[in-house]
Amino acid sequence: MNLQLKSGALQQVLALASLVVLLVTFSLSSGNFFQFSNLIGILLSTAVIGVLALGSTFEIITGGIDLSVGTVMTLSAVMSGVFITFWGLPVPIGILGGILTGALCGLLSGTAVAEMKIPPFIATLAMMMIAKGLALIISGAKPIYFTEAESFANISQGSVLGSLIPGFDIPNAVLIFFIAAILGFLILSKTIIGRYNVALGSNEEATRLSGVNVGYWKIVIYTLTGAFTGLAGVMMASRLNSANPALGAGYELEAIAAVVLGGTSLSGGKGTIMGTVIGALIMSVLTNGLRILSVPQEWQTVVVGFVIILAVYADMLRRRKA
């Protein structure tokens, strides 16, 4: 156990070190990189994928994988639009509705996995299709705009910090991302959900034999992932001030990449929230830095692919030694 803790800490140090190396490299290569506005821009572009990745971390720690988070995020955004724009309900109810939509989808996937014994890959693949179809049906295949509810844009675009401390214009989306990360960290390391989550991922049978209702806790964990996904959907809709049913596909892969870069094992049982935050930051620092250096886009994609392979390989090498 002690050894495991140490290796977890080392992994985070490694991930953090690569993030710092990236930051230093890009700062030296372009004078336009290390500027307040750009760093805030990087944090802002991390926020949505970051919250998505935070949620995915819980499921991946159980040894599962969620292919539906990209489209469930879209469905949640669309449902917020339904509540606020179609039904004219107050903005907080729209936010809650979006988060609950995500949680409900997670509950359904979790039930399929835990009670119907459908492998997570298949259950969430099905959920991906269901969410995509529903988002199109509900929205009438048209983007929903939040122009009537002006305060909705403030969820992501406004700056509570900026109004408290003049000049400190950090967008709310970034703030929400960090609060979500702290919340995720507390759930994973301080609550019974987190404890069972790790136990389940390490050895499901042993966990069951020690008297834990594995099915129940799996559903709880999937619902939790869903709630984070719903939050990401609301944040995305707020940043774009619209809910577009055609968006979101492919975001699940970016979330999974961020989780993996953060050292969470796809075979389950091991992972940290801090790691995911760093992983998500690595992804967006990398794309932002390459863009600022005007590296052709085809090559940006290739580089990101190589970085993922390298990160996971380094992790495996280290674990083999331990």
Added chain:
Amino acid sequence: MGKKLSVFALVLMLAASLLSACGNAGNGASGGDNSSEGGSASGGSAAEGEIYIPIISKGFQHQFWQAVKSGAEQAGQELGVRITFEGPETESQVDKQIEMMQAALDKKPSAIGFAALDSQASIPLLKKAQENNIPVIAFDSGVESDIPVTTASTDNMAASALAADKMAELIGGEGKIAMVVHDQTSVTGVSRRDGFKKQIEEKYPNIQIVDIQYGGGDHLKSTDLAKAMMQAHPDLKGIFGANEGSAVGVINAVTEMKKEGRIVVIGFDSGKAQIDAIKNGTMAGAITQNPVGIGYETVKAAVAAIKGEKLEPQIDTGFYWYDKNNIDSEEIKAVIYE
């Protein structure tokens, strides 16, 4: 077992409640749009004596395709022919589109409207249509084949050359500009990029295109990459967004960087976000195609072909520049769509 059943029942109930919510919302969304009757994919065989024209588009999600559809339906009503309109979910699903084309041919239609996602992949089916004497009308983007009797489309090269002229005029003929394009593989992506680039390079030697990036038409991605462009080139004078998603991304980026009015944004296509941005001054103007016209001309040409009339190989469906000054004119109102 009892517990499992009860959980299952609960899930079913939740699903049912979600579905009913969807039903309501769906009605709300499509309140003003009851013309999509013919839009279902399962049109069935053509009835005796009836002229039936299936239209296979590249998609149906974008507002652009909805506008094409409405034009086609309008022509269908005026000319008394039955049309159906369908397309794959995303514009990368070449195989799905081929299946739709196959299914459409099996219904023995009078003519077919077709916007190929992959012009090579569709050639065997086009040949089959030819053998069965079913005239094919290409629309939106052409097919590299002489089988379609005509092609109803926007001249994208010329349209984005006009965008380049407007950009040059608005930035005073010199300085750095950048482009956000949807992709480097589709006909529209390539010809809009090249049409704009060629015009700048040939006519405006003092303007430099410093960066071209591709956002896949994804609003969020296009926002982030346009922000990176502005960060990398603080003296950037203008950005061209080559389709709806790209242009919306550029608008968001300019707003988030608080550079409204200090960067000339020129877009392509239409949509509520672009219309709002033009009205509030974030966007200088945009090029719009005439999607309603594309749909209309496609059906009109199909009917002409069925009657055996001679058609020109190319029907230019036109394009327009719209900005603050003419956005409320009748001419522009007819071709922009929210």
